[in-house]
Amino acid sequence: MIFRLNPSSGIPLYLQLIEQVKHAVETGALHEGDQLPTIRKVAVDLVMNPNTVVRAYRELEHEGIVELKHGSGAFIRESAGGRARVMRKAQALMQSALERLAPLGLTEDELRRVFENELAQSRAARQLEGKP
Amino acid sequence: MIFRLNPSSGIPLYLQLIEQVKHAVETGALHEGDQLPTIRKVAVDLVMNPNTVVRAYRELEHEGIVELKHGSGAFIRESAGGRARVMRKAQALMQSALERLAPLGLTEDELRRVFENELAQSRAARQLEGKP
DNA sequence: TGTAGTGTATCACTATACTAGTACACTTCG
DNA sequence: CGAAGTGTACTAGTATAGTGATACACTACA
Numbered sequence: 001m002i003f004r005l006n007p008s009s010g011i012p013l014y015l016q017l018i019e020q021v022k023h024a025v026e027t028g029a030l031h032e033g034d035q036l037p038t039i040r041k042v043a044v045d046l047v048m049n050p051n052t053v054v055r056a057y058r059e060l061e062h063e064g065i066v067e068l069k070h071g072s073g074a075f076i077r078e079s080a081g082g083r084a085r086v087m088r089k090a091q092a093l094m095q096s097a098l099e100r101l102a103p104l105g106l107t108e109d110e111l112r113r114v115f116e117n118e119l120a121q122s123r124a125a126r127q128l129e130g131k132p
Numbered sequence: 133m134i135f136r137l138n139p140s141s142g143i144p145l146y147l148q149l150i151e152q153v154k155h156a157v158e159t160g161a162l163h164e165g166d167q168l169p170t171i172r173k174v175a176v177d178l179v180m181n182p183n184t185v186v187r188a189y190r191e192l193e194h195e196g197i198v199e200l201k202h203g204s205g206a207f208i209r210e211s212a213g214g215r216a217r218v219m220r221k222a223q224a225l226m227q228s229a230l231e232r233l234a235p236l237g238l239t240e241d242e243l244r245r246v247f248e249n250e251l252a253q254s255r256a257a258r259q260l261e262g263k264p
Numbered sequence: 265t266g267t268a269g270t271g272t273a274t275c276a277c278t279a280t281a282c283t284a285g286t287a288c289a290c291t292t293c294g
Numbered sequence: 295c296g297a298a299g300t301g302t303a304c305t306a307g308t309a310t311a312g313t314g315a316t317a318c319a320c321t322a323c324a
Contacts, residue, residue, distance in 0.1 A: 012311080012312060012313090014313090038269080038270065038271090039270075039271065040269085040270080040271095048313080048314085049313055049314040049315075050271095050314090051312095052312080054271080054272080054273095055312085055313090057271090068271065068272090069270085070270075070320050070321075071269080071270050071271065071319080071321030071322075072269090072270060072271080072321055072322070073269090073270060073321095074270090074271080086236050086237070086238065087238075089236060090233055090238055090242075091249060091250060093229065093232050094233070094247055094249075095250050095253070097225065097229030098251070098254055100229075101222055101225050102254070104218050104221060104222050105218070106218065106222055108251055108255070109195075111222070111251065112251075113154070114226045118223060118226040118227050119230070119240055119244075121227070122227075122231075122234070144281080144282060144283090145282085145283080146283090170300065170301090171300075172299085172300080172301095180284085181285075182284090182285095182301095183282095183283070183284065184282080184284080186301080187283090190302095200302090201290095202289075202290050202291075202300075202301050203289080203290040203291035203299080203301065204291055204292070204300060204301080205299090205300060206300090
């Protein structure tokens with residue numbers, strides 16, 4: 001695992017790290033049990049503060065993708081493999097959805113809005129299931 | 133048009149205003165040519181600074197939904213009606229897409245990630261069309 | 265057992281997002 | 295033409311996000 005950051009993209013460094021780890025897991029570049037590069041190593045290699053790397057790793061831990069072991073390192077969780085497969089399936093479904101949406105000629109921001117609306121919609125629907 | 137804000141939602145006030153105007157246009161509550169409430173009126177009614185309302189209205193203007201006329205008011209653009217129809221069509225497509233994705237059991241954040249990935253993907257594909 | 269290597273914790277700095285205060289300029293219409 | 299009502303422009307304060315400096319604590323292994 002080797003990171004490649006774009007400092008002038010406007011995207012926070014820690015988010016770029018998170019994104020790259022997730023991508024590596026989903027493409028199979030990282031497998032369950034694999035050790036991630038050390039916090040210090042990443043910080044030195046990319047010339048940034050260890051805390052920024054920590055922030056990325058802790059977020060990944062919180063999402064259940066990474067396990068941090070005090071004193072020994074950061075590792076890919078065992079459950080990550082299954083997740084990767086599901087995500088690839090989802091990616092395929094989303095692609096065909098966007099292909100159907102493309103002819104409408106919406107901007108990316110409009111598409112985001114439509115997506116968020118629908119997400120909120122189905123969230124609300126899910127809430128109601130257990131109520132009546 | 134009457135706004136209803138939630139000050140403790142964490143969502144910036146100006147974004148809430150934008151959202152509500154867009155929603156009103158898409159549902160037909162606001163039609164082409166309709167005048168929006170005055171900047172000052174909104175500011176007074178909702179107990180906030182006029183500048184915050186301005187920010188919302190100017191963003192809506194930038195997106196082509198609203199037209200600001202110096203000295204007379206803010207109005208819904210003529211093009212807004214067509215946009216509303218397209219957005220409703222898109223909403224329907226997005227709904228069926230999310231219904232197909234639901235069985236995979238992804239979290240909302242994971243769905244957002246899948247969506248953004250695919251958006252970037254199709255953006256890249258579009259870039260290549262004119263190149264070779 | 266001790267040392268090198270690992271993650272952890274606390275505090276601080278800086279840029280940016282958001283909101284606010286206040287004065288200005290244009291339009292309308294009696 | 296002038297007064298009331300509208301959007302505009304400029305300046306500034308405050309909260310939060312992002313990043314950094316540095317010291318601490320645990321683990322593995324020779």
